[in-house]
Amino acid sequence: MIPTPRVVEVRKNVLKRNDEMARALRQRFAEAGVTVVSLVSSPGAGKTAFLEQTLTRLGADHRVAAVVGDLATENDAQRLARSGAPVRQITTGTLCHLEAAMVEEAIADWNIAALEFLFVENVGNLVCPSSYDLGEHLRLVLLSVTEGEDKPLKYPTIFNTADVAVITKVDLAEAVEFNWKLARASMEAVRPGMRIFSVSSKTGAGMDEWLRFVASLKCARVGGV
């Protein structure tokens, strides 16, 4: 059965190199006083809309920037740039996740000490990004109400490696008969005690609470992933 042991071994080395680079990045970020938050979700869960709102509103009082990954197109960077924040697009070609080296390269000519918050939007994928530490201090996993309440049970690793969950598109919750209790139970089953925010980037619902939380990370000492 595939994958063969040899593939697994090669993959281990790739992951080890990535982990070392991510640890070094996280230390650089901490020394520069920049809090790094990454976002993972399936395609279309609303990462970019949520991040655009976050950059716009958090950017009113803080120095924020973003790096965004996609297989192809600069669409997301263009959307995020509307917030006024510096934004870099990473295009991965056929790779289904970002790696620490890509983040490092994307921000190579930025003076990160001038930033307070850096957001890293991963490629839309509920599997591949889970194994790759990007040097972030906090990892968000987003789940839209239109996706189904059992996604955490079906993709346990990505929920397990995230620190905080954000339920998005709550304005559609009624239309899709979203079962809040079931969704929370699914998350609780794979990541007990996980903090959960519920937001609508369209109506703004829940954004105040999220923004207060993320702003508070600036002063707090945030732990590793």
Place this chain on the structure above:
Amino acid sequence: MIPTPRVVEVRKNVLKRNDEMARALRQRFAEAGVTVVSLVSSPGAGKTAFLEQTLTRLGADHRVAAVVGDLATENDAQRLARSGAPVRQITTGTLCHLEAAMVEEAIADWNIAALEFLFVENVGNLVCPSSYDLGEHLRLVLLSVTEGEDKPLKYPTIFNTADVAVITKVDLAEAVEFNWKLARASMEAVRPGMRIFSVSSKTGAGMDEWLRFVASLKCARVGGV
């Protein structure tokens, strides 16, 4: 930069083995007179709901069965079994796609000659499944109206390797201000001439047209992927 050439080389061998197995599978299916349709999409695009409707309605006049892949849980097999069709769940652990060997193993003790249609629901992912031929005769890519119209541009390979597109959850199109023209243009850009169905598994809209199409594949000689 990762991936290293060595990883690429190993991956090529894995893909070659998979392709050979998939070709053999497709021939076995054709000889047994069973038409095989696979489904790919991002998590939560509505593959299982669409497949449940398809199995129920197509199953009234045809002998249908399904194999469904997920990283974890038997949830989808249980949902699909409500249609009355034989269903097998494949759990992939951490793998983000199905492979031909898994399909072969899942149906090993089935008499496939007794079937007319076999549906293979892949793991929810817009990247990984694109490189893996599963021996299917027709590959569907599903895109829900809640995901955003530019997904084909962002994930060109998966749309390029699919034969037919299905836009799902059209009952929500108005609520999310889905731009039909933009979505069709995105698909047309990466896969010119691609046939597109628009359905709602909830209201049943568009299902008649899809079912007529898939039923017609039974008599037609269907090409390779």
